[in-house]
Amino acid sequence: MSETPETPETETSPIDKAKATAEDAFAKAKSGAEDALAKAKDAAGPAKAKAEEAIDKAKAAAEGLLEKVKNLKP
Numbered sequence: 001m002s003e004t005p006e007t008p009e010t011e012t013s014p015i016d017k018a019k020a021t022a023e024d025a026f027a028k029a030k031s032g033a034e035d036a037l038a039k040a041k042d043a044a045g046p047a048k049a050k051a052e053e054a055i056d057k058a059k060a061a062a063e064g065l066l067e068k069v070k071n072l073k074p
Contacts, residue, residue: 012020
């Protein structure tokens with residue numbers, strides 16, 4: 001009978017090391033992506049507010065112009 005050498009519990013197999021490395025890389029990538037998303041949302045906030053303000057002004061101007069057109073006399 002041939003005996004298979006047993007790996008001591010203190011030694012980590014190459015597969016376990018690869019799994020741990022992959023899990024660590026995934027966690028870091030996920031964290032980085034979440035941070036980037038949060039920064040993008042923070043940066044977009046002021047731009048969105050300015051765009052909404054510009055839309056409101058344009059809408060008010062268009063409504064004012066429409067009222068003037070409606071009130072024109074032939």
